[in-house]
Amino acid sequence: MATRAEKRLSVVEVTRYRPRDVEYHAYVEVLNSRAVRAAEDAGWTVNRVAAADVGTASLLALTDASEAIMLMGGEDISPRFYGGDEDYPFESQHFETADExxxxxxxxALRRGTPLLGVCRGLQIITVALGGDIVQDLGTDTIHKNLGAPIRDIMAAHPVGLERxxxxxxxxxxxxxxxxxxxxxxxxxxxxxxxxxGTAPDGVVEAVEHVHAPITGVQFHPEDPGAPAGQLASLVARLGAREAALV
Structure with a gap:
């Protein structure tokens, strides 16, 4: 395992190429870059990997030496991984190689006890990987997204209550x-x-933890520029604290 001075974290995104949606890709790039910077500020050596661009075997190899993992947001998970319907409202492009x-x-991470944080889609990946499923669309009466807004204004602010x-x-x-x-x-x-x-006022699950493993998922975006100051840094710090406990 690496020394504390060279602790390694992998930030794993969906893809570095979205020629079909340049504006969306530019916004995702902002979010993922902020996650990388927050990890670097916390003292991690960051390895940024795009799952869809490398395939499963290479993804596992490229992240093998990492003491912690962050799974970032992005497109919907393919329904075939959780037994969902193949056609649903607001369905996005799927990157099944990234899902896999x-x-x-x-x-x-579960087998090794590797600290892992999933953000938005990352939380959903954790859920599906462990046998859960996804509500495929929350409808148009929602507090979780500014529907129809330009991508730069898509984020919606709302409260989340955490279990004591x-x-x-x-x-x-x-x-x-x-x-x-x-x-x-x-x-x-x-x-x-x-x-x-963690739950939103409408009952939607906004945060999950594994009962034994250092695995956490949040449905919200602490890496968004509009998120409260310190929120992302606090979540990144949790990865370091969990990793230190395993040394």
Missing amino acids: GQIALVHR SSRLAADLGTRELVVQSAHHQAVGRLGDGLVAV
Whole structure:
């Protein structure tokens, strides 16, 4: 394992190429770049990998030496991975190679006890990897996304309540968050070993933890420029704290 001075974290995104949606890709690039910078500021040596661009075997090899993993947001997971319908409202492009590779990363993190944080789609990947499923669309009466807004204004702010007994509440030092979100899907059936520790006012699951492993997922975007100051840094710090406990 690496020394504390050279601790390694992999930021795993969907793809570095979206020629069909340049504006969306530019916004995702902003979010992922902010996640990388936050990890670097926390002292991590960051390895940024795009799952769809390398395939499962290479993704596992490229992240093998990492002491922690962040799974970032992006497109919908293909319904074939959770038994969902093939046609649903606001369905996005699917990157099944990314789905497969990121699911494999969750399985390996669980086996090894590797600290892992999933953001938005990343939370959903954790859920699906552990046998759960997805609510495929939250409808048009939603607090979770500014429907029809330009991509730069797509994030919606709303509160999230955290369970008093959760590790997340303890580590963030609060039971009430204001978050930025932009999702039309959500956790349905929880995966094995996962517990819901954060919910929005409408009951949508906004954060999950594994009962034993250092695996956390948040449905919101702490890496968004409009997120409260320190929120992303606090979540990144959790990865370092969990990794230190395993040394």
